Amino acid sequence: MGIENLLRKAEEHGDLSHDEIQSLLSLSNPEDVKHLFEAAYRVKAANVGKKVWFRGIVEFSNICTKDCYYCGIRKSNNEAERFQIPEQEIIDSAVWCWEAKYGSAVLQSGERSDPAFIDMIERVIKEIKRRTNGELGLTLCLGEQTEETYQRWFDAGGHRYLLRIESSNPELYSSLHPSDHSHAERVECLHRLRRVGYQVGTGVMIGLPMQTLSHLADDVLFFKKIDVDMIGMGPFLYHSQTPLAKLRDQWQRPEEELLELGLKMIAVTRLVLRDVNIAATTALQALKHNGRELGLQAGANVIMPNATDTKYREGYKLYENKPCTDENASMCRGCLTRRIESIGETVGFGDWGDSPHFKNRNAEAIKNQVSQA
Ligand code: SAH
Ligand code: SF4
Numbered sequence: 001m002g003i004e005n006l007l008r009k010a011e012e013h014g015d016l017s018h019d020e021i022q023s024l025l026s027l028s029n030p031e032d033v034k035h036l037f038e039a040a041y042r043v044k045a046a047n048v049g050k051k052v053w054f055r056g057i058v059e060f061s062n063i064c065t066k067d068c069y070y071c072g073i074r075k076s077n078n079e080a081e082r083f084q085i086p087e088q089e090i091i092d093s094a095v096w097c098w099e100a101k102y103g104s105a106v107l108q109s110g111e112r113s114d115p116a117f118i119d120m121i122e123r124v125i126k127e128i129k130r131r132t133n134g135e136l137g138l139t140l141c142l143g144e145q146t147e148e149t150y151q152r153w154f155d156a157g158g159h160r161y162l163l164r165i166e167s168s169n170p171e172l173y174s175s176l177h178p179s180d181h182s183h184a185e186r187v188e189c190l191h192r193l194r195r196v197g198y199q200v201g202t203g204v205m206i207g208l209p210m211q212t213l214s215h216l217a218d219d220v221l222f223f224k225k226i227d228v229d230m231i232g233m234g235p236f237l238y239h240s241q242t243p244l245a246k247l248r249d250q251w252q253r254p255e256e257e258l259l260e261l262g263l264k265m266i267a268v269t270r271l272v273l274r275d276v277n278i279a280a281t282t283a284l285q286a287l288k289h290n291g292r293e294l295g296l297q298a299g300a301n302v303i304m305p306n307a308t309d310t311k312y313r314e315g316y317k318l319y320e321n322k323p324c325t326d327e328n329a330s331m332c333r334g335c336l337t338r339r340i341e342s343i344g345e346t347v348g349f350g351d352w353g354d355s356p357h358f359k360n361r362n363a364e365a366i367k368n369q370v371s372q373a
Pocket of ligand 1 (some may be wrong): 070071072108109110111141142143144162163164166204205234235236237238239283318319
């Protein structure tokens with residue numbers, strides 16, 4: 001099928017095969033790439049509108065019990081200075097998001113599953129809910145946990161959860177992690193989250209060593225198969241204090257190419273998944289100052305401005321060249337709002353901005369229950 005017909009089919013219904021997805025990801029002619037982004041933008045406007053949702057992210061601790069080969073805060077990185085923001089300050093940062101009329105806040109950290117941590121998160125969620133009259137949406141991004149823990153945090157008031165699969169391919173996943181990090185367990189966690197009732201988000205890193213376009217096409221089909229509500233994915237960026245840094249010379253892509261691949265993944269995911277929320281992540285901005293705006297123009301509709309107190313940001317380096325580490329949260333809010341308005345979109349202040357996919361799926365489930373009754 002010619003490119004024009006393929007793009008038309010993608011825009012009409014997005015029901016694409018693996019090879020068709022891979023063909024879209026491999027487009028390199030600038031005109032074709034532009035048409036891909038334009039098609040994805042039209043599908044975004046029709047399915048989720050042109051409103052951008054802000055989720056203020058609070059990266060409250062870099063203490064991690066895991067050892068992912070790509071990540072700057074992995075437990076074996078002895079050069080990382082560890083920090084944990086005091087409970088009250090985490091709560092204050094989330095309350096700031098509510099005062100700034102962000103629809104929701106995201107609590108993110110290294111992975112811990114000891115009882116003290118689980119209790120602390122439960123207390124923090126409850127207190128944030130109390131201080132914001134239940135008005136602030138709360139997304140958790142705290143790694144793999146038992147169903148009981150997910151349930152406790154859900155009952156406390158968390159309602160969305162982000163857990164990237166990192167790569168849907170088990171072999172590629174195992175080459176990026178020590179042998180006790182299990183791909184099957186990570187997939188199971190996504191099912192657990194759904195059973196508990198969260199809006200579930202996942203995603204992958206793009207441009208990993210050994211990763212092919214065929215892997216990425218499989219990733220898009222994986223998102224569809226598990227029926228996710230939200231996507232948070234972004235370019236992989238090297239951190240010199242990690243094992244993967246050894247592969248940099250062999251596998252690193254030029255920044256422009258990596259950025260374009262990240263944008264193409266957003267566009268293709270929009271075309272295939274239609275009504276989910278898709279984030280334009282900070283890693284895009286690390287590659288180009290307006291990377292996140294380009295993400296919005298390629299089909300994303302969520303931005304996660306950093307709401308962590310600047311004095312802690314230096315410590316939370318998953319990758320190098322993280323932007324905005326010295327810009328405080330209100331500066332981020334002002335500068336982002338202006339940038340978004342400059343591309344003809346508006347910010348959805350004061351509303352949770354749940355993914356239409358989540359609402360549509362629930363409406364469908366209720367309809368089925370009624371018809372079976
Ligand atoms: N510990 C939790 C949440 C924090 S890490 C977890 O792992 O789920 C959040 C995300 O950062 C990870 O899912 C991973 O996709 C991303 N990440 C880690 N190292 C990265 C790197 N070097 N480049 C780009 N993204 C990275
Ligand atoms: Fe820990 Fe998450 Fe980094 Fe893995 S990606 S080392 S779990 S913070």
